[in-house]
Amino acid sequence: MSSHAATHGGHQESGNGHGGGFTPVERRFPWLHVVGYVLSLLLTVLAFLAVLHHWLSGNPLVTVIMVLAVLQIVVQLFFFMHFTEGHGPKYHILALGFALFFTVAFVGGSIWIMSFGDTQAY
Amino acid sequence: MNGNAQFLVLNPAGPVARIELHLIVVSIILVLIIVIPVMLLLAYITRRYRDHPDNTAPYMPEWSESKLLEIIWWGIPVAIVGILGVYTVYDTFALVRPPMKSASPLTVQVTSLNWKWLFQYPDQGIATVNEVDIPANRPVQFVITANSPMNGFWVPQLGGQEYAMPGMAMRLWLEADKPGIFYGHGGNFTGRGYAKMAFHVVSRPQRDFDRWVKLVKQSSPALTQSGYQQLVNAQSNTPTLLFSSYPAGSFERTIRHQGGMYMQRDLSIINADR
Amino acid sequence: MLPHYWPTLVTGDPLIYGADASIGLVSIAIVFVLTYYKKWGWLWREWLTTVDHKKIGILYLIAALLMLFRGGVDALLMRTQLSRPNLHFLAADHYDQIFTTHGTIMILFVAMPLIFAMFNIVVPLQIGARDVAYPYLNAISFWMFFFGALLLNISFVIGGSPDAGWVSYAPLTENQFDHGPGENFYIMALQITGIGSMATGINFIITILRMRAPGMTLMRMPLFTWSALAASIVVIYAFPALTVALGLLLIDRVAGAHFFSMDHGGNPMMYANLFWIWGHPEVYIVILPAFGVLNEVFPAFSGKRIFGYSTMVASFMAITILSFLLWAHHFFTMGAGPGVNAFFALASMAIGIPTGVKVFNWMFTMYRGRVRMPMPMRWAVGFIPNFVVGGATGVMLATAPGDYQYHNSYFLIAHFHQVLIGGTIYGMFAGMYFWWPKMFGFLLEERIGRLAFWLWNVGFYVTFFPQYLLGLMGMTRRIYTYPAGMGWSSLNLLSTVGAVIMGLGFLFIVWNILYSVMHRSELRDVTGDPWNARSLEWSLPSPAPHYNFAVIPTITRRDEWWEIKKYGRTEDYRPQPGEIQDIHMPNNSGRPFLFSVAFFVVGLGFVFEWYAVVILGFAGVLAIMLHRSQEVDDGHQIPADEIRHEEIALGRL
Amino acid sequence: MAVTKEDAWGVQARSQTTGSTHDENELRVAGFWVFLATDMILFACLFATYIVLRGNTDGGPGPRQLFDVTGFTEETFILLTSSFTCGLATHVMHEGRRRALVLWLSVTALLGLLFVGLEVSEFVRDVSVSATISRSGFLSGFFTLVGTHGCHVSLGILWMGSILFQVMRQGITPAIARKLTIVGLYWHFLDVVWVFLFTVVYLMGVM
Numbered sequence A: 001m002s003s004h005a006a007t008h009g010g011h012q013e014s015g016n017g018h019g020g021g022f023t024p025v026e027r028r029f030p031w032l033h034v035v036g037y038v039l040s041l042l043l044t045v046l047a048f049l050a051v052l053h054h055w056l057s058g059n060p061l062v063t064v065i066m067v068l069a070v071l072q073i074v075v076q077l078f079f080f081m082h083f084t085e086g087h088g089p090k091y092h093i094l095a096l097g098f099a100l101f102f103t104v105a106f107v108g109g110s111i112w113i114m115s116f117g118d119t120q121a122y
Numbered sequence B: 001m002n003g004n005a006q007f008l009v010l011n012p013a014g015p016v017a018r019i020e021l022h023l024i025v026v027s028i029i030l031v032l033i034i035v036i037p038v039m040l041l042l043a044y045i046t047r048r049y050r051d052h053p054d055n056t057a058p059y060m061p062e063w064s065e066s067k068l069l070e071i072i073w074w075g076i077p078v079a080i081v082g083i084l085g086v087y088t089v090y091d092t093f094a095l096v097r098p099p100m101k102s103a104s105p106l107t108v109q110v111t112s113l114n115w116k117w118l119f120q121y122p123d124q125g126i127a128t129v130n131e132v133d134i135p136a137n138r139p140v141q142f143v144i145t146a147n148s149p150m151n152g153f154w155v156p157q158l159g160g161q162e163y164a165m166p167g168m169a170m171r172l173w174l175e176a177d178k179p180g181i182f183y184g185h186g187g188n189f190t191g192r193g194y195a196k197m198a199f200h201v202v203s204r205p206q207r208d209f210d211r212w213v214k215l216v217k218q219s220s221p222a223l224t225q226s227g228y229q230q231l232v233n234a235q236s237n238t239p240t241l242l243f244s245s246y247p248a249g250s251f252e253r254t255i256r257h258q259g260g261m262y263m264q265r266d267l268s269i270i271n272a273d274r
Numbered sequence C: 001m002l003p004h005y006w007p008t009l010v011t012g013d014p015l016i017y018g019a020d021a022s023i024g025l026v027s028i029a030i031v032f033v034l035t036y037y038k039k040w041g042w043l044w045r046e047w048l049t050t051v052d053h054k055k056i057g058i059l060y061l062i063a064a065l066l067m068l069f070r071g072g073v074d075a076l077l078m079r080t081q082l083s084r085p086n087l088h089f090l091a092a093d094h095y096d097q098i099f100t101t102h103g104t105i106m107i108l109f110v111a112m113p114l115i116f117a118m119f120n121i122v123v124p125l126q127i128g129a130r131d132v133a134y135p136y137l138n139a140i141s142f143w144m145f146f147f148g149a150l151l152l153n154i155s156f157v158i159g160g161s162p163d164a165g166w167v168s169y170a171p172l173t174e175n176q177f178d179h180g181p182g183e184n185f186y187i188m189a190l191q192i193t194g195i196g197s198m199a200t201g202i203n204f205i206i207t208i209l210r211m212r213a214p215g216m217t218l219m220r221m222p223l224f225t226w227s228a229l230a231a232s233i234v235v236i237y238a239f240p241a242l243t244v245a246l247g248l249l250l251i252d253r254v255a256g257a258h259f260f261s262m263d264h265g266g267n268p269m270m271y272a273n274l275f276w277i278w279g280h281p282e283v284y285i286v287i288l289p290a291f292g293v294l295n296e297v298f299p300a301f302s303g304k305r306i307f308g309y310s311t312m313v314a315s316f317m318a319i320t321i322l323s324f325l326l327w328a329h330h331f332f333t334m335g336a337g338p339g340v341n342a343f344f345a346l347a348s349m350a351i352g353i354p355t356g357v358k359v360f361n362w363m364f365t366m367y368r369g370r371v372r373m374p375m376p377m378r379w380a381v382g383f384i385p386n387f388v389v390g391g392a393t394g395v396m397l398a399t400a401p402g403d404y405q406y407h408n409s410y411f412l413i414a415h416f417h418q419v420l421i422g423g424t425i426y427g428m429f430a431g432m433y434f435w436w437p438k439m440f441g442f443l444l445e446e447r448i449g450r451l452a453f454w455l456w457n458v459g460f461y462v463t464f465f466p467q468y469l470l471g472l473m474g475m476t477r478r479i480y481t482y483p484a485g486m487g488w489s490s491l492n493l494l495s496t497v498g499a500v501i502m503g504l505g506f507l508f509i510v511w512n513i514l515y516s517v518m519h520r521s522e523l524r525d526v527t528g529d530p531w532n533a534r535s536l537e538w539s540l541p542s543p544a545p546h547y548n549f550a551v552i553p554t555i556t557r558r559d560e561w562w563e564i565k566k567y568g569r570t571e572d573y574r575p576q577p578g579e580i581q582d583i584h585m586p587n588n589s590g591r592p593f594l595f596s597v598a599f600f601v602v603g604l605g606f607v608f609e610w611y612a613v614v615i616l617g618f619a620g621v622l623a624i625m626l627h628r629s630q631e632v633d634d635g636h637q638i639p640a641d642e643i644r645h646e647e648i649a650l651g652r653l
Numbered sequence D: 001m002a003v004t005k006e007d008a009w010g011v012q013a014r015s016q017t018t019g020s021t022h023d024e025n026e027l028r029v030a031g032f033w034v035f036l037a038t039d040m041i042l043f044a045c046l047f048a049t050y051i052v053l054r055g056n057t058d059g060g061p062g063p064r065q066l067f068d069v070t071g072f073t074e075e076t077f078i079l080l081t082s083s084f085t086c087g088l089a090t091h092v093m094h095e096g097r098r099r100a101l102v103l104w105l106s107v108t109a110l111l112g113l114l115f116v117g118l119e120v121s122e123f124v125r126d127v128s129v130s131a132t133i134s135r136s137g138f139l140s141g142f143f144t145l146v147g148t149h150g151c152h153v154s155l156g157i158l159w160m161g162s163i164l165f166q167v168m169r170q171g172i173t174p175a176i177a178r179k180l181t182i183v184g185l186y187w188h189f190l191d192v193v194w195v196f197l198f199t200v201v202y203l204m205g206v207m
């Protein structure tokens, strides 16, 4: 799997929204999508196995399946959503980056606040 | 609550309120270090650089950068926030501990009801409404909850407030270091009767407090289970009431029922009091 | 079938009858005037279906001023009730409804539309664009706001207003304690407006990032546009939290779920948490554009560059990000633990640092300049002491243990009025006076304006300084009355007097506008640049033609227009006849209006829990969306000839 | 007024373009990314609420009693596959293959329908053992979080249907290419959300 452009001809144009000026590109086998699909299946199976076969437990398990979930985002973003491609300034990367940061802040912050100092011995 | 004590927050009657007042004073001084120069500078600049023909002040329309100046006004606020931050963090952690380590604390359980305050004394077995009596010079551990919408428990002269929340047992340490009657009020809006949810804290020397407890036990009626339910359901304000006893476990049951069972911390606070 | 709270629809309260009657009369009068002068078609064609950002901006402004009046009347009613101890002017229920609608209206239906008005009027002109990125969506935003506001405002006459504060904390707002339609009105009104606000946020982010004239790099962008970008960023990341908070509360109320209820495993504190994840950023949403206005006004009236442009940009971005990390300072007293309180206290204080940088930069913009004091500058200079004191008391509130003593007291009330009025409202008034000629082609008269300013300014301090003291005396907020003998009476009376002075100030602003409209020929702005200002919008005639720029300029530096003037190149800067080409513009559409009406129907359905009406409304929404999706709308071309004629008529060719 | 080409003011060099240089389609896709960012925050808040309420079962059924491993495994693989076929649809769209596009788009929508169907039947099963939304805080959080995702998917299906209709009528025009790109982004995004749903709600529920 080299660059997306190599596998997909001109079609990276669209990923980032250059849907306009439409001209069909020549046919290629959708390698990138197939690889993405296989990877996503793999990650999912791993997560399932880790939980159902009790490879780990407690916090380590949570950490592992969260990491697997994050990898899934990466797969979707790069193999299906063509996240980094296209012309022009890549403001959408910034937008999603912020969203990710605030997601962590809001979820983490809420959990921290709502635990009411549960772990705080005083 | 005589004339000179009207600025309740500025007239603390206990160590907690005093710590808070100290921080308030520190913060006022620190922000004034900024505010006053800003005001003076503003007055000066708008006067000096007014646009009239015979103004001789320099006019430099292109001058718009100065590293030095900018360092100054990033730097000074950083310093002030730094200093204030240290005080704040220190006091934040200090106030979760009892104000005075030596004396053994008194525990009072506080419940916000619509629209009155119920106080239960687990060690004395008595209960009061809209008045809470405490011994002076002894730390009091208020354990606060609500059997009503979220409220706040606030006695300005003794110390700042803590929310009274359904399903939560919140601990608030207060202490009065002199006898007196202190004004308290609900701190968070709970509906129609909220405006009249005032109560009084009566602080007396320990001996008088003990005598008062004895008196209540002898001469006041008991708060029965149905009486308790009536208080909860009444949806009205009530005058001050005193009870020689209250239904055992009503405080814990209320908290548990409303979600306390999910909070490790609540369970430990409730259990520690038993 | 009548709803179970049918009796509340026909309360015997004279206040409600009065409101009923006056709303009825005003509506009849409007219908009559429109019919008599045959203006219905005009109203529909020119305003209800417009997608022109300039007109939408004006609509926002008018709506905001009307809502300021409504919120102000609420304030005066509250202040009257509080002027003496133990008054019976308003009953507890009424007082509760009034402070709730006052707060809700002032924040969501005054402050928000004011900033959106400024965005719409100014941003496309400042960056050299023909319109916003999505003009159609822009119209939807306005009408969603409008019908949201309408929904909240009719609550007073049908069914009762919400009465649990503008924060609407659970579990007070659960069915258990509050089962009337009032809270539903609140929830649906805010949800509907919220959708509009989110769309505006997206619209302006893309407009600013993608529609700038060639050569206008980010670091050449006028600072008001930067503030609009910053505020829009805060909008899009904050509003979803409100959507969720209100959505879950609605599910609790209508479907009997247990998110925030007292029993069955609900967690009321989570509502407060979600609300403030939105609520704190919200207050920065409404202050950032005010900072932006000042960033335009100070340089313009000091005849000088803005001091420290790049630090201004840096501080905008710092405030944008920090504003998301302080929400818990609204509930220090919830006892989430000293770690939580310490973190959020430090973060809250830290936001004073980038804010302070702005204040100093403004002052050093005036320093070594030539300060003129027409109305916009007056409001801007009035802003500084007011906001600095308000910000300083904000920093005091941020010291968590200090806040244990201030929380929900009048000290807090004084803090936030100082930043909301002294900050947002002053800033927006500055903007209104500043850009008024660009909107309408004439200036607002000075003399009356100055009077209005002084009435506001004096009234402001008289109203709110006593409230700091009342807070320290232990007076809590949201109480409809208080006993004598607390020492609160005289300060409250003083505060009421101040409120009346502010009310007068508002009337003078209205008079100022009416007077200027009547004398518009004397006040006409023929130059297009009445203030000798700096950014691109002043290179256009006042008011700007509907296509904005006949030829999109290429930008070569900051303060482009100022530099052009400095080097005497204004003649070259006009469009040359040969350059003018056809201009592509979006079509008007009635759909945004109808779409929002459909949402209004959904809202009403939820308010009274009439699910048939909800389904009907959603069907309307869906039908309009499908209709839109099948449409091939490429807008229309304005022929070059027509533009040439128009530019000649404007004296620019 | 002679102005040279090198004029610093760019008066001569100024752009001849009109407002529509910014390709309309490109702008819409950019805006949609920003919309996705807001939707992400929406789900973040729902997740936060679910996590906070997760243990509050009020004596009613908890995740272990309720969640059916085969059920959510099926849902997961169906949705992952639909994300893949949606990608294929965009792929063949770029190649201008209308029939293949109609095929893959239909397959995607059908997989989506299957997913929603499974989810609905899961909900029906829960409700039949009186695990309703008003049973406990945990169940309120569960139904709302999973249901909101389900509503998003349903909307996506409707949306794809509308586009399918347009493809069949108009063929692959630039506007339709743009709409497809956007609905594709939406669909992949929902897949991402689901990955977190099955991780945080289901897997952590049964672990």
Ligand code: HEA
Binding pocket: B030, B031, B034, B038, B076, B077, B078, B080, B081, C167, C283, C284, C286, C287, C329, C330, C331, C348, C349, C351, C352, C353, C355, C356, C357, C359, C387, C388, C389, C390, C391, C392, C393, C394, C395, C397, C398, C399, C403, C406, C407, C408, C412, C415, C416, C419, C420, C423, C424
């Ligand atoms: C426009 C609206 C606005 C703005 C800009 C602010 C700005 C700030 N606010 Fe305010 N606030 C509100 C609107 C606003 N607030 C509202 C509506 C509420 C109450 C809601 C309710 O409960 O109903 C509230 C409540 C509120 C609370 C909760 C109190 C409580 O409920 O008990 C706190 C606590 O930390 C707080 C802090 C701050 C701080 C630190 C700032 C800072 O951003 C201020 C920064 C500015 C300055 C500091 C001045 C300029 C700086 C300098 C000149 C240089 C440096 C100065 C120093 C280092 C001191 N605010």
Ligand code: HEA
Binding pocket: C068, C069, C071, C072, C073, C075, C076, C078, C079, C099, C100, C102, C103, C104, C106, C107, C110, C111, C164, C165, C166, C167, C413, C417, C420, C421, C424, C425, C463, C476, C477, C478, C479, C480, C499, C502, C503, C504, C506, C507
């Ligand atoms: C931008 C926001 C904004 C603005 C501009 C204002 C403006 C004013 N506010 Fe408001 N206020 C809030 C936001 C705002 N407020 C919020 C968020 C709350 C919290 C609500 C809550 O607790 O939930 C609040 C709460 C609040 C309280 C506390 C109530 C309580 O807790 O019990 C008070 C009390 O004095 C008050 C007073 C005022 C006054 C006197 C004005 C003045 O500036 C108003 C000036 C007056 C006018 C503009 C009116 C002009 C009209 C006329 C002159 C017509 C007269 C005609 C007739 C009477 C028929 N406000």
Ligand code: CUA
Binding pocket: A004, A008, A011, A012, A032, A033, A079, A082, D087, D090, D091
């Ligand atoms: Cu790359 Cu599809």
Ligand SMILES: [Cu+2]
Binding pocket: C279, C280, C283, C326, C327, C329, C330
């Ligand atoms: Cu805040």
